[in-house]
Amino acid sequence: MDYFHYKGDEAYCEEVPLRSIYESYGSPTYVYSLATLKRHCERLFDAFSSYRTMLCFAVKANSSIAYLKEVFSSGYGADVVSVGELERSLKAGIDPKKIVFSGVGKRAEEMTRAMKLGIYSFNVESAFELDLLAEISSSLNCSVNICLRVNPDIDAKTNPKITTGLDATKFGMRLAQIEPLLPIIRDHKQLNLVGVACHIGSQMIDMEPLKNAASFMVRMAGDLVQSGFPIKLINMGGGLGIKYRDEVPPSLDEYANVLLNAIRPTGLQLVIEPGRVVAGNTGVLLSSVIGVKSTESKNFIILDGSMTEFMRPAFYNSYHDIEPVKSDLSGNGTEIFDFVGPVCESSDVLGLDRSLHRPQAGDLFYIRGCGAYGASMASNYNSRVRPCEVMVDGSTIDVIKEREALEDLWRLERF
Ligand SMILES: Cc1ncc(COP(=O)(O)O)c(C=O)c1O
Known part of the structure; x- marks a missing residue:
C-alpha cells in the first residue's frame, strides 16, 4: 500500500501532482511519500509487537x-x-x-x-x-x-x-x-x-x-x-x-x-x-523523456534517468513498473518500447518491452518501487550529477537532498 495514485489522469504523490515537483525541481528526482514511510514503519512494528523485538533499519536501503x-x-x-x-x-x-x-x-x-x-x-x-x-x-x-x-x-x-x-x-x-x-x-x-x-x-x-x-x-x-x-x-x-x-x-x-x-x-x-520492506514502495524516480528512437527490432524511450541514478534494473535485471505522469499514454494503439537511460552502456535499461502510446520528448514518467536501493546506490558514472530527492508530506514538498552541481563532480580532484 502506498500513496502514489492518479487523480483524474494526473499522477500524484499524496496531495502533490508529480508534474509540479518536476516543474519546481526538474528530473530525474526521487520522490518519497512520508505517509507511506510512516505506515510501513508502523505496520512492521505492529506485526512484532507481541514479542521483544528490536527492529534495526538496514541503512543501506535508503x-x-x-x-x-x-x-x-x-x-x-x-x-x-x-x-x-x-x-x-x-x-x-x-x-x-x-x-x-x-x-x-x-x-x-x-x-x-x-x-x-x-x-x-x-x-x-x-x-x-x-x-x-x-x-x-x-x-x-x-x-x-x-x-x-x-x-x-x-x-x-x-x-x-x-x-x-x-x-x-x-x-x-x-x-x-x-x-x-x-x-x-x-x-x-x-x-x-x-x-x-x-x-x-x-x-x-x-x-x-x-x-x-x-x-x-x-x-x-x-x-x-x-x-x-x-x-x-x-x-x-x-x-x-x-x-x-x-x-x-x-x-x-x-x-x-x-x-x-x-x-x-x-x-x-x-x-x-x-530494509526493502520498509523503504521499497515509499519512493519513485521521476524522469522525463529526452527522445524516442527506433531500430529495425526495437523502440527506445530515452529517459533522463539512468542506471547511474537507479541501478537495480541494470544490476539485478529487476522489474519496476514505469507509469506515465499523465495517464492517457496507455490504451489502444500502443507499441512496445524499452525504457533506457543516456548512459553509455547497453545495460543502461530501466524497463524492457513495455506497451504504451509513443511518448514525446518532455513527457514525464515515474518508476515505481525505488525507495529502497535507489538513491543509496546512485553513482556519478558518465560524470552525471546525483539526483535531487524530495519528501512529500500531504501537500508539502521538502527537498531532502539537492541535485548535485557540476562542480561537485570534480570538487575533490586536484588538477
Ligand atoms: C546484513 C544485512 N541485513 C539486512 C539487510 C536488508 O535486507 P532487506 O532490504 O532485504 O530487508 C541486508 C541487505 O543486503 C543485509 O546485508
Missing part, C-alpha cells in the same frame, strides 16, 4: 539523513555496514545503543569509532574480524557486544546476486569456523558474546528458507547456552520481499509468525534488520 530521521523517530534502530552509514545514522539522531554493525570487512578505524560510541553489537563475520575486535577492545579497555554471523548454507530462493546465506557466498561463518573461536571469546575479558546473527538473502518471497534458517539459529543459540555462553538475542537479518510486479509476498503477520514461532520458545530477544 541512507538519506532526513529519511533516516523519520525511520528512527518511529522507534527503529539502525543496521549499518560502514562508518559512513554509522555517521549518517548519528546525524539522523539515532541513539548509538540502537546500532548493530554488520558487514564482511570492517576496518580498524570503523570498529574503533563504533566501539567508542558503545553501539548495541557487532555482527562478526570472520576470524580475522574477531582478532581485530579483540585487539581494539583491549587497547581501548572497552567491552564490546558481539554476535556471531552464521552462514547456514540455506538457499533463500531469490536472485543469486542478493543471496547471502549459501556456502559459496562471502557472508558469515560456517559452524566449523565458529567453533575454534569460542575459546578465544571465552578467554577475552572485553568480548561479550551476546547473540547469533544471520541474513540469508533479500527480496525473499518464499518463507520456507527463513523458517529453516530460524530453526538453525535456535539450535545454534541453544548449543551456545549449553556451552556456557549466556547469549540474549537472535538476529535474523532482513530480507522480506515486496511486490514489484507479480510477486505475492507474505503478509507482515505471516512473516512475523515465521520468526516468532521459532524464536518465542527460546525467550531470547529477536533482532531484525529490514
Whole structure:
C-alpha cells in the first residue's frame, strides 16, 4: 500500500501532482511519500509487537539523513555496514545503543569509532574480524557486544546476486569456523558474546528458507547456552520481499509468525534488520523523456534517468513498473518500447518491452518501487550529477537532498 495514485489522469504523490515537483525541481528526482514511510514503519512494528523485538533499519536501503530521521523517530534502530552509514545514522539522531554493525570487512578505524560510541553489537563475520575486535577492545579497555554471523548454507530462493546465506557466498561463518573461536571469546575479558546473527538473502518471497534458517539459529543459540555462553538475542537479518510486479509476498503477520514461532520458545530477544520492506514502495524516480528512437527490432524511450541514478534494473535485471505522469499514454494503439537511460552502456535499461502510446520528448514518467536501493546506490558514472530527492508530506514538498552541481563532480580532484 502506498500513496502514489492518479487523480483524474494526473499522477500524484499524496496531495502533490508529480508534474509540479518536476516543474519546481526538474528530473530525474526521487520522490518519497512520508505517509507511506510512516505506515510501513508502523505496520512492521505492529506485526512484532507481541514479542521483544528490536527492529534495526538496514541503512543501506535508503541512507538519506532526513529519511533516516523519520525511520528512527518511529522507534527503529539502525543496521549499518560502514562508518559512513554509522555517521549518517548519528546525524539522523539515532541513539548509538540502537546500532548493530554488520558487514564482511570492517576496518580498524570503523570498529574503533563504533566501539567508542558503545553501539548495541557487532555482527562478526570472520576470524580475522574477531582478532581485530579483540585487539581494539583491549587497547581501548572497552567491552564490546558481539554476535556471531552464521552462514547456514540455506538457499533463500531469490536472485543469486542478493543471496547471502549459501556456502559459496562471502557472508558469515560456517559452524566449523565458529567453533575454534569460542575459546578465544571465552578467554577475552572485553568480548561479550551476546547473540547469533544471520541474513540469508533479500527480496525473499518464499518463507520456507527463513523458517529453516530460524530453526538453525535456535539450535545454534541453544548449543551456545549449553556451552556456557549466556547469549540474549537472535538476529535474523532482513530480507522480506515486496511486490514489484507479480510477486505475492507474505503478509507482515505471516512473516512475523515465521520468526516468532521459532524464536518465542527460546525467550531470547529477536533482532531484525529490514530494509526493502520498509523503504521499497515509499519512493519513485521521476524522469522525463529526452527522445524516442527506433531500430529495425526495437523502440527506445530515452529517459533522463539512468542506471547511474537507479541501478537495480541494470544490476539485478529487476522489474519496476514505469507509469506515465499523465495517464492517457496507455490504451489502444500502443507499441512496445524499452525504457533506457543516456548512459553509455547497453545495460543502461530501466524497463524492457513495455506497451504504451509513443511518448514525446518532455513527457514525464515515474518508476515505481525505488525507495529502497535507489538513491543509496546512485553513482556519478558518465560524470552525471546525483539526483535531487524530495519528501512529500500531504501537500508539502521538502527537498531532502539537492541535485548535485557540476562542480561537485570534480570538487575533490586536484588538477
Ligand atoms: C546484513 C544485512 N541485513 C539486512 C539487510 C536488508 O535486507 P532487506 O532490504 O532485504 O530487508 C541486508 C541487505 O543486503 C543485509 O546485508
